[in-house]
Amino acid sequence: SVKRLMAPDIANLKGQRPIVSLTSYHAHTAAIADKYCEFLLVGDSLGMVMHGFETTVPVTLDLMIMHGKAVVRGSKRALVVVDMPFGSYEESPQIAFRNAARVMKETNCGAVKLEGGRRMAETIRYLVDRGVPVLAHIGLTPQSINVIGGFKAQGCQREQWEVLEDDARAVAEAGAFAVVLEALAEPLARRITDAIPIPTIGIGASADCDGQILVMEDMLGLSPRVPKFVKEFGRVGEAIEGAIAAYADEVRARSFPSTKHTYEMKSGATGGSPE
Ligand code: KIV
Ligand code: NA
Secondary structure (H helix, E strand, O other): OOOOOOHHHHHOOOOOOOEEEEEOOOHHHHHHHOOOOOEEEEOOOHHHHOOOOOOOOOOOHHHHHHHHHHHHHHOOOOEEEEEOOOOOOOOOHHHHHHHHHHHHHHHOOOEEEEEOOHHHHHHHHHHHHOOOOEEEEEEOOHHHHHHHOOOOOEOOOHHHHHHHHHHHHHHHHOOOOEEEEEOEOOOHHHHHHHHOOOOEEEEOOOOOOOEEEEOHHHHHOOOOOOOOOOOOOOOHHHHHHHHHHHHHHHHHOOOOOOHHHOOOOOOOOOOOOOO
């Protein structure tokens, strides 16, 4: 069996080669992405993509654990990182540890992710010191959407840079193995990438990051609306619609199922077996 990558393996890729990652919420897509990605993120974006919520705020720990288990089962080689959902870690390092430990025990994932820079540094240190590898996430932090007032790019004004650079330094010093930079104006991601010893994983933060991540459904062309930073590498939504339309036509025309997809009697038997 293949050895699964661990958080330090990801950290060690800085300066070696670009880190490839995607979100994944379910077993079959995890198995495919596992062949190409260093890590798979069970992102709380699953609340919007899989469950139709308007933001990530309603996502629960139970939901994250359910999808986390599916992705761990579906993959073999990639590190699986599970997002800590809103409300499960902000209150105190102790509560964060209790919930992160539950996520790790129940899903068998190799790391967790949480949102926030300096304000979460103490918690990151507390978790890492107790055996929980942490992927940090700064810039646009969608769990704070109700405070920010919308999904907006960060660092578009020069005065904001120092705050974001301080956040990046703080999570690196606290022991995060890497940091997601979401929706940062150029060339801030390059400055941060040069300034800290851990890998930066960009989403809408330029090609100067140490790695990239996208929401899988967005890059597949399966999401109805996508942010500016998403490139649609496939047209899976169109492929699904084409297949469903063809199925509906054939059912209505009674041309599906044909004899090829129907069981025959065996001679001497009373019925077919479903193989
Ligand atoms: O939830 C998510 O999908 C994320 C990534 C986009 C970084 O946090
Ligand atoms: Na997330």
